Amino acid sequence: MTVLTLPDVASQTARSPAALTWVGMEGIALPIRLGSRSVTAKLSAGVSLDDADARGIHMSRLYLALAPLEEAPLTLPAVKDILNAFLTSQEGLSQNAYLSIEGELALKRQALISPLAGWKSYPFTLRCQLTPAGFQAELDLTVGYSSTCPCSAALARQLIQQAFEEDFSEIPLTKSAVSAWLGSEEGILATPHSQRSSVECSLRLSESENGEWPLANSIENSIDRIERALGTALQTAVKRIDEQAFALANGQNLMFCEDAARRLDKVLRQAPRVSGFQLKVVHAESLHAHDAVARSEWNW
Numbered sequence: 111m112t113v114l115t116l117p118d119v120a121s122q123t124a125r126s127p128a129a130l131t132w133v134g135m136e137g138i139a140l141p142i143r144l145g146s147r148s149v150t151a152k153l154s155a156g157v158s159l160d161d162a163d164a165r166g167i168h169m170s171r172l173y174l175a176l177a178p179l180e181e182a183p184l185t186l187p188a189v190k191d192i193l194n195a196f197l198t199s200q201e202g203l204s205q206n207a208y209l210s211i212e213g214e215l216a217l218k219r220q221a222l223i224s225p226l227a228g229w230k231s232y233p234f235t236l237r238c239q240l241t242p243a244g245f246q247a248e249l250d251l252t253v254g255y256s257s258t259c260p261c262s263a264a265l266a267r268q269l270i271q272q273a274f275e276e277d278f279s280e281i282p283l284t285k286s287a288v289s290a291w292l293g294s295e296e297g298i299l300a301t302p303h304s305q306r307s308s309v310e311c312s313l314r315l316s317e318s319e320n321g322e323w324p325l326a327n328s329i330e331n332s333i334d335r336i337e338r339a340l341g342t343a344l345q346t347a348v349k350r351i352d353e354q355a356f357a358l359a360n361g362q363n364l365m366f367c368e369d370a371a372r373r374l375d376k377v378l379r380q381a382p383r384v385s386g387f388q389l390k391v392v393h394a395e396s397l398h399a400h401d402a403v404a405r406s407e408w409n410w
């Protein structure tokens with residue numbers, strides 16, 4: 111039997127030498143463990159190619175180094191171990207290692223009043239790097255919510271006041287007449303505009319305090335903190351009683367995009383295991399065809 115030697119192009123010398131900042135693979139499908147659940151994630155794994163003369167990195171070794179992510183719940187130390195394995199596997203070709211994990215965490219959410227519940231899916235990306243400067247981890251989250259414009263609400267109230275003055279200018283002001291008027295579309299003749307809104311944030315996670323803290327907890331805690339601060343989270347299953355509670359919650363929670371950004375800025379500064387952040391809130395206005403946007407950052 112003839113033993114074939116397989117050609118190894120990657121070990122050749124580069125035809126036009128140059129170092130490269132990132133070489134690797136994007137879109138790797140891998141079931142990862144978030145808490146007790148398995149989530150199919152898309153991963154990007156890469157290293158710098160610092161040896162200008164080397165033709166290529168050992169790409170398959172990066173792929174194989176991801177295997178532990180299937181076995182144990184995702185934690186920052188686990189990701190750091192993988193990044194160390196990336197560098198070791200490249201035998202001196204690389205000084206910087208990168209791993210990003212993109213997925214969706216599904217959380218079950220209770221209705222506001224009724225006993226119903228339903229699932230909401232929250233997209234996240236964990237972006238980690240190990241360089242001579244150290245290990246860094248950032249968590250990107252997108253959370254949707256509802257916002258009602260305070261300016262529009264004030265303008266609507268003014269119209270209702272004016273209609274009240276006119277409609278009751280010549281009829282007696284009795285409790286039953288006012289009550290009927292308040293319950294009619296002619297009475298409450300204007301409504302403020304509200305919109306589905308979202309916050310996109312990048313949280314820098316502090317490694318030292320994280321320890322073996324599962325990433326699922328960081329993601330869930332951050333989402334809960336964001337939704338509590340905003341007050342009017344998007345709902346899942348709703349009956350009319352929930353819809354009415356939602357209308358009340360929105361009416362008591364009027365906010366410009368600036369209000370939302372300030373609230374989030376405050377709570378994220380106090381979030382455990384978060385050492386810095388960048389955030390952007392987007393109110394996809396129903397008044398305009400464009401969006402109202404506010405940004406903030408801390409220690410970024």
Ligand SMILES: Nc1nc2c(ncn2[C@@H]2O[C@H](COP(=O)(O)OP(=O)(O)OP(=O)(O)O)[C@@H](O)[C@H]2O)c(=O)[nH]1
Nearest residue numbers: 117118119120121133165166167168169170171172
């Ligand atoms: N470096 C590199 N490898 C690629 C690329 N596209 C596909 N590959 C494949 O990835 C594999 C290279 O990974 P290596 O780790 O070098 O594979 P290997 O030489 O069999 O494994 P080792 O002996 O451990 O180095 C080969 O099958 C390549 O064909 C590319 O653009 N660059």
